[in-house]
Amino acid sequence: MNAPANNLCIVDDDEAVRRSLGLLLLSRGYAVQTFASGEAFLADADLHRAGCVVLDLRMDGISGLQVLDALRAQDSPMVVIFLSGHGDIPIAIEAVQNGAFDWLEKPCNDERLLETIARALQKAGEIATRRQARKSAQALWAKLTPRETQVARLVAEGKPNKQIALELAPLEQRTVETHRAHVFAKLGLANSHQLDRFLREHGL
Structure with missing residues (x-):
């Protein structure tokens, strides 16, 4: 039971x-x-x-x-x-x-x-x-650095790396690419659509 x-x-x-x-x-x-x-x-x-x-x-x-x-x-x-x-x-x-x-x-x-x-x-x-899923998601989200959370939210909006770099200037596009890769790896996600759904489902 x-x-x-x-x-x-x-x-x-x-x-x-x-x-x-x-x-x-x-x-x-x-x-x-x-x-x-x-x-x-x-x-x-x-x-x-x-x-x-x-x-x-x-x-x-x-x-x-x-x-x-x-x-x-x-x-x-x-x-x-x-x-x-x-x-x-x-x-x-x-x-x-x-x-x-x-x-x-x-x-x-x-x-x-x-x-x-x-x-x-x-x-x-x-x-x-x-x-339980929300609790697990919050724990994963907490592993991101402050800059990674900024990048993650912009990636979830579907913005390209170049635009994200401009919005978070001074930040190089290559650095954005690195943060983006870290976000996907830490959250266990593959693309921006999954990231957007992750944020919406768990109220992050």
Whole structure:
């Protein structure tokens, strides 16, 4: 089972709901943590590892929406599925528009719950992959010298060596060629198109 599937949480102040959902998910091979409040979840869960949280909208203490806001404020990779009562459906839909993955109405169908969690964990895995790729890209980018980063950005714009030398004057064209070669070698890229995509994909 992949890493996100090992970070699956249920947050609900109803003990019966926590027990029934926990047993269902455990029976399907998931590693599950349950929390009786949003405060306990935020204090004790691993919020900086990709995973999924099945979160009640209305609870004693802070609400599910406040928990979602806290996760967003921490840039947590946790994917949120809301559990809502019938009267909370408009709020749940708004929550999805504000970043939650999906919502399920109480009492929720077991198969729909399992299917939704499976999709949420797949998204969590994608988030983890993207973040790891960005972290690796940032590490490679940090290996460039300040002058190499200047040259790299201009190369990514498709500018020829002669023009780059003029823009970064006093800099000889041969020196630009050397910096260009170093950039491609350090980043493991072959051409300016790959470099442009590298910068865009990783927000550099």
